[in-house]
Amino acid sequence: MVPHVVLTWATTARGGAENSVIELAGNLARLVPSVDVVWWRQGGPSARTCAPARVYEVTSWREYMATLSSVCAPTDGRPVVVISNHRTAAADVVIAPDARVIPVVRHVVNADQALRVIDPYDGVMVEHTVGDLWWELLGPLPVWVGISDASSASLRVHAPQARFVTTIHNGVSIPATVPPHNRPVTGRLLVATVARTVPWKRVDQLVRAVADPRLSTSVRLDVFGEPGSHQGELAHLVQELAAPVRFMGYTDQLPQRLAEYDLLATASTQEGFGRAVIDAAGAAVPSLVPAAGASPELVIDGLTGIVYNPDDPGDLVEALTEALLDRPMLAAMGKAARALAEGWYTPGRCAAQYLSLVIGQRPLARPLVAAQ
Incomplete structure (x- = not known):
C-alpha cells in the first residue's frame, strides 16, 4: 500500500x-x-x-x-x-x-x-x-x-x-519561457544577489568587491531578500565605501526580477543548496558562486557560470571584471544554465x-x- x-x-x-x-x-x-x-x-x-x-x-x-x-x-x-x-x-x-x-x-x-x-x-x-x-x-x-x-x-x-x-x-519551478530581459539601458554590469542580510550569507564580501576602484563606476549590485541581523552593518559599510549597492527587499517573482540583470552573485560558503542560482538560470542569467558549500554543484565553471575562490577577495574582483568585459560570454552561459535547470533541477x-x-x-x- x-x-x-x-x-x-x-x-x-x-x-x-x-x-x-x-x-x-x-x-x-x-x-x-x-x-x-x-x-x-x-x-x-x-x-x-x-x-x-x-x-x-x-x-x-x-x-x-x-x-x-x-x-x-x-x-x-x-x-x-x-x-x-x-x-x-x-x-x-x-x-x-x-x-x-x-x-x-x-x-x-x-x-x-x-x-x-x-x-x-x-x-x-x-x-x-x-x-x-x-x-x-x-x-x-x-x-x-x-x-x-x-x-x-x-x-x-x-x-x-x-x-x-x-x-x-x-x-525549482522555473518559467515555461525565458522572462523578457527588461534590462535598463546602461553600460554597467548589473549584478543581483539574493540573501537575507545575516552574517553567514557574507553579503559584505560582495559589497567590498563592487566597491573596488576598478569596478565601482562600472558595476552595480542589488541585494534581494528580507532584512536580517546584519542589515544595519551592511548599510553602514555601503555608505562608508560609497559602494554601488541597493537593498531591494524581498520579492516573490525572482526569475522575472533577475531577468533585469547580467549576473547573479553569491558569497556564502555554507549554502545547503542555493535556490537563487536555479531561479537565475530560469531567467537565462548565469551565476558567480564561491567554490564552497553546495554552490559548485549547481554551476559548471566556464559553462553555466563562474566559480571563484572565496578565500581570495582578489579572485572575486577578477571574476567580476571578467564578466564586465565579456557580455557575450554571460549570455551564452545563461542559456546553458537554463538548459541545465530544465534537465535536472x-x-x-x-x-x-x-x-x-x-x-x-x-x-x-x-x-x-x-x-x-
Missing part, C-alpha cells in the same frame, strides 16, 4: 526553503494518493496553497502536536511517512511514533554551528549543535536526506549517528526521488521468515 505522506516545517522567515517545501508537497501529491503539510508559522510567511496537497497552518506547539497526531492517523489504514527537517525531526518522532520519519537537512552543517530546533518535549525553539541533538530519538531513523552532496557530506562527518544519508537536490525529478525513498520506507506487509 502506498503510504500517506506528511511534510512538516517550522518557518521563521521568508526564504528558499519555504518555497522548496511547498513545491515538493504539491508535486508529491500528483504521485501519491494523499499528502498533508503541517506548517508551523513562527514569524515567517503563511503557507502557499499546493493543491492537491492539503496544508494545515498552526501557530503554537499545542496546535502542532494535535494537527500532526491527527494527520498521522489516516482513516484508511495507510502507513505514514513524515518528511521532516532538522528543526522538527525529534518532535515528529515523539508526536507520531508509528510513522516513519525522514529528516531533511537543508544546511551544510559544521561541528560548532548552532541549529535552531524544536525541543521535542516542550515545543520551544532552542539552539543545539548537530552533535547535541536528541540522538536517542534520531539515531534509530533509517535514512536522512541532504539537499546537496555538500549537505550530505557535512552530515556524515559531523553527525555520525545518522545511519544512512542520501542526497536529493531540490527541484525540476520539481518532478525531485518528487520522484522522494517517492522512491518514501516507498522504500513502507512497513513490511508480513514479518520476514528466516530461511530453513
Whole structure:
C-alpha cells in the first residue's frame, strides 16, 4: 500500500526553503494518493496553497502536536511517512511514533554551528549543535536526506549517528519561457544577489568587491531578500565605501526580477543548496558562486557560470571584471544554465526521488521468515 505522506516545517522567515517545501508537497501529491503539510508559522510567511496537497497552518506547539497526531492517523489504514527537517525531526518522532520519519537537512552543517530546533518535549525553539541533538530519538531513523552532496557530506562527518544519508537536490519551478530581459539601458554590469542580510550569507564580501576602484563606476549590485541581523552593518559599510549597492527587499517573482540583470552573485560558503542560482538560470542569467558549500554543484565553471575562490577577495574582483568585459560570454552561459535547470533541477525529478525513498520506507506487509 502506498503510504500517506506528511511534510512538516517550522518557518521563521521568508526564504528558499519555504518555497522548496511547498513545491515538493504539491508535486508529491500528483504521485501519491494523499499528502498533508503541517506548517508551523513562527514569524515567517503563511503557507502557499499546493493543491492537491492539503496544508494545515498552526501557530503554537499545542496546535502542532494535535494537527500532526491527527494527520498521522489516516482513516484508511495507510502507513505514514513524515518528511521532516532538522528543526522538527525529534518532535515528529515523539508526536507520531508509528510513522516513519525522514529528516531533511537543508544546511551544510559544521561541528560548532548552532541549529535552531524544536525541543521535542516542550515545543520551544532552542539552539543545539548537530552533535547535541536528541540522538536517542534520531539515531534509530533509517535514512536522512541532504539537499546537496555538500549537505550530505557535512552530515556524515559531523553527525555520525545518522545511519544512512542520501542526497536529493531540490527541484525549482522555473518559467515555461525565458522572462523578457527588461534590462535598463546602461553600460554597467548589473549584478543581483539574493540573501537575507545575516552574517553567514557574507553579503559584505560582495559589497567590498563592487566597491573596488576598478569596478565601482562600472558595476552595480542589488541585494534581494528580507532584512536580517546584519542589515544595519551592511548599510553602514555601503555608505562608508560609497559602494554601488541597493537593498531591494524581498520579492516573490525572482526569475522575472533577475531577468533585469547580467549576473547573479553569491558569497556564502555554507549554502545547503542555493535556490537563487536555479531561479537565475530560469531567467537565462548565469551565476558567480564561491567554490564552497553546495554552490559548485549547481554551476559548471566556464559553462553555466563562474566559480571563484572565496578565500581570495582578489579572485572575486577578477571574476567580476571578467564578466564586465565579456557580455557575450554571460549570455551564452545563461542559456546553458537554463538548459541545465530544465534537465535536472525540476520539481518532478525531485518528487520522484522522494517517492522512491518514501516507498522504500513502507512497513513490511508480513514479518520476514528466516530461511530453513
